[in-house]
Amino acid sequence: MGYVRPRMGALAVVAALAVVPGWARAAEAAPGATPKAPAAKATRPEAKPVLVQAEAPPFSEGIYPCSACHAGMPKNGTRRELVFHDEQQSIFDHGADQRWCLDCHDLQNRDVLRLANGAPVPFTESYRLCGQCHGDKYRDWRVGVHGKRVGHWNGEKTYFLCVNCHNPHSPRFKGVQEIVSGGKKTVAPTLTYLKPEPRPKRPEEQRR
């Protein structure tokens, strides 16, 4: 598994958010909270399964760090049509009537994301942002019901992040592709639907 990255810190954060009754409490619970799920797992006699976070898909070339461009630009929080970032605006289909860029991207520090209560979240933990609205999916994802995991059913497994399968700007699931970025294999969402593999041969098409 060349593309996994041991990130126990991320797991602890995931576990720390074991109960997220409302999006406003998510940020308070996150830093330094007592991890609930690992404590419960530690009582099990056998070794607990190790979870490793998959590599997030890379940003478009030259996009990150955002501050490279934004540091010298005036900060304007007014909702408007952007002249730049057309590649995102053209596909934007994530509750477009209700929200725009600065609902998730931080105005003060462009290199982080922002929870609804204003707390900053690094790009590597974007699932916390997603979990604010999609609490049911987030709960399922944490226990492995939603989303994909690979590896060992009783040991080390890699879990994929929201952004490995869903494009945050157009989150309706279409398909994923395997990509190599920086020498590491990961998966990234596609913008087109999947083509199915060939159908099986009908019995009459097979030589007897």
Add this chain to the structure above:
Amino acid sequence: MTPNKSLPVVTDADAPPASPRDGVDPIGDGPLDPARRAFLRTAAAGTAVAALASCSSGVDMEDFLRKHFKELSPDELKKVLAKVEKRNQERFGKKTTVSAKGPQPGVEYGYGLDISRCVGCRRCVYACVKENNQSRTEPQIHWIQVLEMDKEHGVDLAHADLYYEADAVPRPGKFYFPVQCQQCRNPPCVKACPTQATWKEQDGIVVIDYDWCIGCRCCMSACPYGARHFNWATPNLPAEELNPDQHYLGNRPRPKGVVEKCTFCIQRVREGRYTACVEVCPVGARKFGNLLDPESEIRKVMETKRVFVFKEELATHPQFYYFYAT
């Protein structure tokens, strides 16, 4: 000649015609001379051996007289595995490792498939073919069959299409229902097998000893899921695509004329790994784990989702669960 003989009689043109007494069946007419009886027995055994010797399917006397897999001693098992590896080497010119790793204690496998997620891309079908050394073409054998169904009709086999073709999936108004071996707790195939070539393991996997299978296909007719597949011809498997990590009861290359089936990738799951179809599924619709472990994904599915089994009314009690995660 007496007309209307119930049994077929081999007639030889040169031999004098048989002259059975009128109205008396020649079979079972009086006791046979013990010496003649012994002669016939030897002759029958000799014929069987001769038939075996002339058989080109690679079966030899040692295989033929072997004990059942479950009765093999560790030494005998080692010999059998070495033989399979040797046969692989001869057939594919490639070194393979064939294991016979047994079930882990305290493990009962469960499989979950999220129907609301599956997009019908058939990636699982081909990952399974690759992992389990199935025949690629002529005969083409797929252990997983993805059925396309109408949302309007629900799970209804009468409206299911196995041979759908599309440029993009999922298609509007359709949903997809992959079917593979359900690893029943009450498996009709095991009951139907006259030679006990198939049985259910401790961890819930229904396996076949492909050397023990006589290809009678009774299990296929007993299986309500169409999950068993008979190979009519020698599996067509390119040597370069052979998966060398094999299990005796799982993905070792099969001889011609046996029934094949999904074994939850026995060679992978007994090493702790996920099955090939779970790993390849691009939407994460497939879940796998230990039903006895309350922290496993499959248990979380069973505790929190709407779960059903296919053809529940038949009381086969599958270990394969379909669920709706939304």
